[in-house]
Amino acid sequence: MDTILSLLGAGLLQAFEPLNFAMIFLGCLAGLFIGAMPGLGSVNGVAILLPVTFLVPPTAAIIFLAALYYGAMYGGAVSSITLGIPGSSTAVATVFDGRPMAQSGRADQALMAAAIASFIGGTISVILFTGFAPPLAAFALKFGPQEEFALMLVAFATFIGLGGDDIPKTIFSILIGLVLAAVGFDIISGNPRLIFFDMVEFQRGIEFLVLAIGIYGIGEMIWTLEHTKGAVQMHKVQITLKRVWDNFKQIKEYLPTTAMGSVVGFFVGTLPAAGATPASLMSYGLAKSFSKDGDSFGKGNVAGVAAPEAGNNAASTGSMLPMLTLGIPGSPTTAILLGGMIIWGLRPGPLLFSESPDFVWGLIGSMYVANFVTVALNIALIPVFIRVLAMPFTILAPIIFVLCVVGVFATTDRMFDTWLMLLLGCMGYLMRKLNYPVAPAVLAIVLGPLTERSLRQSLISSQGDPMTFIERPISLVCILIAVALVSYPFVQKMIRKRKEPAEAAE
Amino acid sequence: MSVRTAELLMALAMLLASIGLMADVYFGDLVVGWVPGRGPGSGMWPFWLSLGMALASVWTLWRWYTGVTPESRNNNPYIDPETVFMVGVTVAALFFLLLLSNYIGLYFSMILFLLFYVKGIGRHGWGVTIGVTLGVPIGIYLLFEAALNKYLPRGLPFFENIILYIDDFRYSIMY
Structure with missing residues (x-):
């Protein structure tokens, strides 16, 4: 333990060196804005700015990119809350409650909760990273495809059991999201699937951001247009120091959720090929499951903002763990970081901690510092973000529409996807009017490829025997949780029905 | 209905x-x-x-x-006539924004879209209208093309050449 603390101390000193600290500040600031821009996420930021880092030593370079990764995680929440457009996939779950909070004039509270939860998530995950890196990496490796599939079932079951929405419509929403995720070339056999109307554009599949921006950008704005008739300002928020302090004091309301989201997020982040998006969605699902006030989720519950933000920030640290200790990237962004490390002449893997301790502990030290810098920047910039919401609807709406189009095009480089976004946005609006929940579809399109791959890998490895899912203890526990979640509304209904005649008799 | x-x-x-x-x-x-x-x-x-x-x-x-x-x-109307009009106008404007992008490029297309929405629907003053219709495309150009090298559709050669002139002007300042 003493060794770890002394190494960490040296890492912190390294992070405070002028060049490294400047890199942390620049990385956090750049990440914040890149994350807030629809269509650009940490992957784009790290990929685009990777060549820039060749100008500085490797430690400063990875510190810059890791800070950018952190900043982007914070920044994604900004557009999710203020504009209702997820800045990146990792911030999709933040829209569910962040947007309703902004619409009811509590955008500052949501932004503050997002910043603080991100800070807590980042801090808890860095502590876990520092203390438990090697055993956690080994445990994460026990997660085979069976466990991954069972974990995905828990995420879907949460929406069915605790969503509070119409159950068949929720199931339909999940399934249509999974079908949309299956469009394009099959990930295992390479066969083209679901190529609607033989349009070649579908061969590349449907990016989840097309659906997410369509539903939460276009669909949401049309929904707002219907309800406000375009005549009102979006939301007015007065920022005062007292209000900032009051928002800060609210921390106790979402602290347990945030802590749980942080641990879940960190662990999901350590799983190879999972990353921050499933982590944030699962943190949200679990927060909803364990909340005494689960029905208020999706309607502006502050814990619904805190949980996914803690989850995605924790996962961003978690995903660095398998990258550094095993040489396996936990997310697309860490895959690019891994590439960068190889270019810098470093060899990620079990020997990195012993061969390049300065590099590893400098990076860990910088994570602590980056967390403080990002939360300070975020809170300081809340008044700037809030000003966006004070714009009249007839100015803000067209800007959001334009950002949706540009965001989708920037993600996929295809105008076809912008048409698809418009179509899905209109469909989402029409279905939402009939009480079809849209959040499960977005969750499903994000988790779809991972779910299908893990299911098929499991079946291939077991020669088609479905018992494989219940023969493995971790998978069995997850499946039992999923079954309990799906049964929950039916059991609740049965109990209510039994109580009613008894009460009537009394 | x-x-x-x-x-x-x-x-x-x-x-x-x-x-x-x-x-x-x-x-x-x-x-x-x-x-x-x-x-x-x-x-x-x-x-x-x-x-x-x-x-x-x-x-x-x-x-x-x-x-x-x-x-x-629920026997109330699914979408009331006023909403049909407002949503219809918005969706039609978006449709033309995307359609025109193929011909005049996304930048000019978004200028027309913003002009229609801010002046035509919002009835804001010319100062605000010009500020938004020019400010937004310039901001997007600087962020996506100048800073991040993400190129947006530029349309037919005539309109593409206009953006190329702007690119040349930018390069002459930057380098």
């Missing part, structure tokens, strides 16, 4: 779409069952998902028939 009718039509449309997907997978080149030595066929996943969608739609139709869903008891 009432909300009640809309729910029926939506559930029927989704049921038909689900059956269409199942048929597409089943009668297409994809294998729904087990491929010896290779595992589940590539049609397995979409086929069973589509079947699930069809069953969920039948369940919704049953709930509609028995009047369980609030929508099945």
Whole structure:
């Protein structure tokens, strides 16, 4: 333990060196804005700015990119809350409650909760990273495809059991999201699937951001247009120091959720090929499951903002763990970081901690510092973000529409996807009017490829025997949780029905 | 059309779409069952998902028939005429924004879209209108093209050349 603390101390000193600290500040600031821009996420930021880092030593370079990764995680929440457009996939779950909070004039509270939860998530995950890196990496490796599939079932079951929405419509929403995720070339056999109307554009599949921006950008704005008739300002928020302090004091309301989201997020982040998006969605699902006030989720519950933000920030640290200790990237962004490390002449893997301790502990030290810098920047910039919401609807709406189009095009480089976004946005609006929940579809399109791959890998490895899912203890526990979640509304209904005649008799 | 009718039509449309997907997978080149030595066929996943969608739609139709869903008891208009107009204008404006992008490029297309929305619908003053219609494309150009090298559609050669002049001007300042 003493060794770890002394190494960490040296890492912190390294992070405070002028060049490294400047890199942390620049990385956090750049990440914040890149994350807030629809269509650009940490992957784009790290990929685009990777060549820039060749100008500085490797430690400063990875510190810059890791800070950018952190900043982007914070920044994604900004557009999710203020504009209702997820800045990146990792911030999709933040829209569910962040947007309703902004619409009811509590955008500052949501932004503050997002910043603080991100800070807590980042801090808890860095502590876990520092203390438990090697055993956690080994445990994460026990997660085979069976466990991954069972974990995905828990995420879907949460929406069915605790969503509070119409159950068949929720199931339909999940399934249509999974079908949309299956469009394009099959990930295992390479066969083209679901190529609607033989349009070649579908061969590349449907990016989840097309659906997410369509539903939460276009669909949401049309929904707002219907309800406000375009005549009102979006939301007015007065920022005062007292209000900032009051928002800060609210921390106790979402602290347990945030802590749980942080641990879940960190662990999901350590799983190879999972990353921050499933982590944030699962943190949200679990927060909803364990909340005494689960029905208020999706309607502006502050814990619904805190949980996914803690989850995605924790996962961003978690995903660095398998990258550094095993040489396996936990997310697309860490895959690019891994590439960068190889270019810098470093060899990620079990020997990195012993061969390049300065590099590893400098990076860990910088994570602590980056967390403080990002939360300070975020809170300081809340008044700037809030000003966006004070714009009249007839100015803000067209800007959001334009950002949706540009965001989708920037993600996929295809105008076809912008048409698809418009179509899905209109469909989402029409279905939402009939009480079809849209959040499960977005969750499903994000988790779809991972779910299908893990299911098929499991079946291939077991020669088609479905018992494989219940023969493995971790998978069995997850499946039992999923079954309990799906049964929950039916059991609740049965109990209510039994109580009613008894009460009537009394 | 009432909300009640809309729910029926939506559930029927989704049921038909689900059956269409199942048929597409089943009668297409994809294998729904087990491929010896290779595992589940590539049609397995979409086929069973589509079947699930069809069953969920039948369940919704049953709930509609028995009047369980609030929508099945709601005879108010699904979309009122005022909303049809406002939403229609917005969707049409978006349609032309995307359509014109192919011809005049996304930058000029977004200028026309913003002009229509801010001045035509919002009736804001010319100062605000010009500020937004020019400020937004300039901001997007600087962020996406100048800072991040993400190029947006530029349209036919005439309009592409205009953006190229702007690029040249930018390079002359930067380098």
